[in-house]
Amino acid sequence: MPSPAVTPWWRNRRLMPWLVQGITGLVVLVVVAFLVGNLVRNLTNAGLLLSWSWLHNPAGFDLSETLLPYNAALPYWRALLAGLVNTLRVVAAGLVGATVLGTLIGVSAFSSNGLLRRLGRAYVELIRNIPLLLQLVFWYFVVFLALPGGEQAIQLPGLVLAKSGLYLGRPELVNGVWQGQLRLTVEFGALLTGLVIYTAAFIAEVVRGGVASVPAGQWEAARSLGLTPLQTLQRIVLPQALRVIVPGLNSQYISLAKNSSLAVACGYTDLYSVAETTLNQTGRAVEVVLILLGSYLVIDLLISAVMNGVNAWVQIKER
Amino acid sequence: MTSTPQAPLARLRRELFATPLDGLITLGLVGFLLAVAAALLRWVFFQAEWAVIQANTTLFAVGRYPIEQQWRLWLLTTLLAAATGLSWGLLRGPSRRWPVNDQLAAGILIVLAVVGSWALKLAPAIQLRWCGIAALMLAVRWAAGRWGHTWPMGLRRLVPLIWPLLYLLGMVLISGGLGLMQVPPSEWGGLLLTLLEASFAILLCFPLGILLALGRRSDLPLLRWGSVVYIEFIRGAPLITLLFLGQNILGFLLPGGLAPDRVWRAAWVLTFFAAAYVAEAVRSGLAALPAGQLEAARSLGLPMHQALIHVVLPQALRIALPATVGQFITLLQDTTLLSLIGLLDLLGTARTVMANPEFLGKNAEVYLVLAVLFWCCCAALGLGSRALESRLNPLTTAKA
Numbered sequence: 170m171p172s173p174a175v176t177p178w179w180r181n182r183r184l185m186p187w188l189v190q191g192i193t194g195l196v197v198l199v200v201v202a203f204l205v206g207n208l209v210r211n212l213t214n215a216g217l218l219l220s221w222s223w224l225h226n227p228a229g230f231d232l233s234e235t236l237l238p239y240n241a242a243l244p245y246w247r248a249l250l251a252g253l254v255n256t257l258r259v260v261a262a263g264l265v266g267a268t269v270l271g272t273l274i275g276v277s278a279f280s281s282n283g284l285l286r287r288l289g290r291a292y293v294e295l296i297r298n299i300p301l302l303l304q305l306v307f308w309y310f311v312v313f314l315a316l317p318g319g320e321q322a323i324q325l326p327g328l329v330l331a332k333s334g335l336y337l338g339r340p341e342l343v344n345g346v347w348q349g350q351l352r353l354t355v356e357f358g359a360l361l362t363g364l365v366i367y368t369a370a371f372i373a374e375v376v377r378g379g380v381a382s383v384p385a386g387q388w389e390a391a392r393s394l395g396l397t398p399l400q401t402l403q404r405i406v407l408p409q410a411l412r413v414i415v416p417g418l419n420s421q422y423i424s425l426a427k428n429s430s431l432a433v434a435c436g437y438t439d440l441y442s443v444a445e446t447t448l449n450q451t452g453r454a455v456e457v458v459l460i461l462l463g464s465y466l467v468i469d470l471l472i473s474a475v476m477n478g479v480n481a482w483v484q485i486k487e488r
Numbered sequence: 489m490t491s492t493p494q495a496p497l498a499r500l501r502r503e504l505f506a507t508p509l510d511g512l513i514t515l516g517l518v519g520f521l522l523a524v525a526a527a528l529l530r531w532v533f534f535q536a537e538w539a540v541i542q543a544n545t546t547l548f549a550v551g552r553y554p555i556e557q558q559w560r561l562w563l564l565t566t567l568l569a570a571a572t573g574l575s576w577g578l579l580r581g582p583s584r585r586w587p588v589n590d591q592l593a594a595g596i597l598i599v600l601a602v603v604g605s606w607a608l609k610l611a612p613a614i615q616l617r618w619c620g621i622a623a624l625m626l627a628v629r630w631a632a633g634r635w636g637h638t639w640p641m642g643l644r645r646l647v648p649l650i651w652p653l654l655y656l657l658g659m660v661l662i663s664g665g666l667g668l669m670q671v672p673p674s675e676w677g678g679l680l681l682t683l684l685e686a687s688f689a690i691l692l693c694f695p696l697g698i699l700l701a702l703g704r705r706s707d708l709p710l711l712r713w714g715s716v717v718y719i720e721f722i723r724g725a726p727l728i729t730l731l732f733l734g735q736n737i738l739g740f741l742l743p744g745g746l747a748p749d750r751v752w753r754a755a756w757v758l759t760f761f762a763a764a765y766v767a768e769a770v771r772s773g774l775a776a777l778p779a780g781q782l783e784a785a786r787s788l789g790l791p792m793h794q795a796l797i798h799v800v801l802p803q804a805l806r807i808a809l810p811a812t813v814g815q816f817i818t819l820l821q822d823t824t825l826l827s828l829i830g831l832l833d834l835l836g837t838a839r840t841v842m843a844n845p846e847f848l849g850k851n852a853e854v855y856l857v858l859a860v861l862f863w864c865c866c867a868a869l870g871l872g873s874r875a876l877e878s879r880l881n882p883l884t885t886a887k888a
Binding site: 186189190193194197204207208211212215280281282283284285288294295297298299300301302303304306307310311427428430431433434441444445448454455457458461462465466469 | 503504506507510513514517518521707708709710711714724725726727728729732733736737739740741742743817821822824825827828835851852855858859862863866867870
């Protein structure tokens with residue numbers, strides 16, 4: 170009969186943590202080894218063992234729009250790079266647009282106008298409860314593809330919206346076709362509109378939360394010093410609110426970058442869409458998925474790095 | 489900022505016309521809203537052609553589920569309606585008058601069953617079925633509210649158990665087996681597939697997310713780092729690339745023949761994806777809980793698992809509830825991505841319908857209906873979460 174003073178082994182404070190971790194680690198290792206073993210065996214059987222030499226074969230498919238010079242004779246890596254640049258382009262434009270729109274809507278929650286406040290609220294509730302993909306196909310198929318062409322195109326000062334694209338600057342109508350320096354495709358337009366409108370709803374909530382976190386006394390003090398509401402917002406409230414807003418913006422920016430991969434739904438040739446075509450042609454599933462995951466990881470990390478820099482900059486400077 | 493009671497007219501003036509600028513903004517917004525509303529109403533009632541929805545209601549509801557087997561889905565819907573009525577009635581307890589919210593819900597239900605099925609031009613027999621199902625739910629709710637409290641406590645405790653049982657029964661009814669004809673997942677579609685994938689992922693990602701959150705806050709380095717790597721890996725990747733991975737690589741990872749069907753692959757990917765986000769929501773709840781709670785429980789002699797189950801998790805999950813339900817709502821919305829990998833969920837079905845030459849170019853009608861459907865589901869989930877939150881909040885319950 171063991172004396173009651175002896176601790177049983179399962180209560181041993183030094184043994185148990187190691188035992189638990191050892192068993193967990195072992196299970197994970199066995200599962201991973203099993204999966205990787207299958208992967209190697211199946212890939213070998215299919216003749217698709219990891220290799221990157223196919224990246225130098227000619228891609229053979231065209232991309233509807235690229236910033237980098239590209240044609241079908243160029244290798245796969247050039248196609249993927251062109252797709253990546255297209256992704257970066259829509260993400261960069263989307264970040265700016267969503268930030269501007271989101272800030273406006275977020276700040277509208279503090280307007281003295283009751284209708285404006287409620288409209289801002291309604292916008293957020295409407296947009297957040299409808300799937301982004303549904304919004305994207307709506308903008309593409311219902312709005313942008315239905316734009317009139319030629320003479321009937323929607324002409325605004327400095328902007329023409331036509332079926333053949335969106336023209337900035339001063340486009341001219343030549344033989345019934347718009348010609349201009351700056352042309353954006355309707356695919357890009359639809360994707361950008363969808364992303365901006367969707368992300369703005371989330372950014373508006375971040376901005377509203379940030380501004381609301383500034384104590385009411387700050388507003389009142391600024392007002393009693395004689396600052397106008399706009400000055401109060403600009404000089405007193407926003408610098409304090411930014412400390413709360415920036416971390417929230419970071420995660421919204423990252424989700425915008427990830428959401429840009431839905432471009433395939435409105436025909437824009439972003440990284441994911443090129444990768445899908447590449448997989449269909451080469452069957453190189455593992456390599457393509459690795460490229461995709463790696464690229465989005467790098468984009469996320471870049472955004473995080475920049476936003477962390479901004480965060481350090483807006484934090485309270487202590488002497 | 490003040491909440492002093494004022495005459496409605498004065499309040500309106502203060503809210504909308506406080507300054508000349510405010511007045512201008514108000515007039516501009518009112519004009520804009522009126523124009524939008526007028527255009528929308530004109531389109532809905534005079535220009536839109538709703539035949540694309542009316543002719544395809546079955547497709548949107550259940551996809552290509554075989555017609556002679558659809559009685560199984562009707563049976564499941566009836567059981568679900570009865571179970572909802574039962575839980576609803578027992579939750580409200582015995583009161584002669586229904587609370588205002590219940591009257592509202594009942595009214596909406598009746599209107600939906602009668603006007604909804606009329607507007608969709610369903611066959612008369614099917615219209616009658618929907619009205620019957622709505623009536624059944626309300627009748628069970630009434631009966632459970634009336635006599636529920638007279639049942640023995642033990643019986644009432646067992647009632648929540650009907651939900652997991654019903655879920656399993658539903659799975660059998662939908663997919664077949666136990667003497668029923670098998671209906672392969674490739675024939676499920678529409679709302680059925682969307683709800684199935686979403687409910688499956690929501691049910692499984694929740695426990696998985698709790699485990700990951702506990703792992704991330706664990707003192708054991710291997711568990712902590714394992715959870716961190718998993719969560720950050722999943723959160724760094726767009727869902728579509730993970731679905732792509734599931735469709736194209738899962739077959740290589742498992743020995744031949746063991747890889748699940750495409751529908752189930754997508755369901756598992758959704759589950760593992762959502763688990764990482766739920767883990768972060770739960771972690772925020774755990775982080776908000778004072779460390780003293782766990783320490784107090786441990787020093788009372790509770791072993792770790794009991795301290796977690798009885799003390800830490802009930803409080804942490806309540807704090808994490810809004811964020812968690814937010815993730816569930818996102819998950820429901822994310823099921824639309826299945827259409828991009830060739831599954832016939834609601835959006836995928838919509839795409840096949842619009843590829844039909846007869847309904848070409850009817851995008852606006854279909855997308856509008858889908859948007860309204862998703863909006864209502866997500867808004868209802870959000871409302872439910874807020875109601876549950878205030879119900880679980882010890883401060884408000886103590887007052888009530």
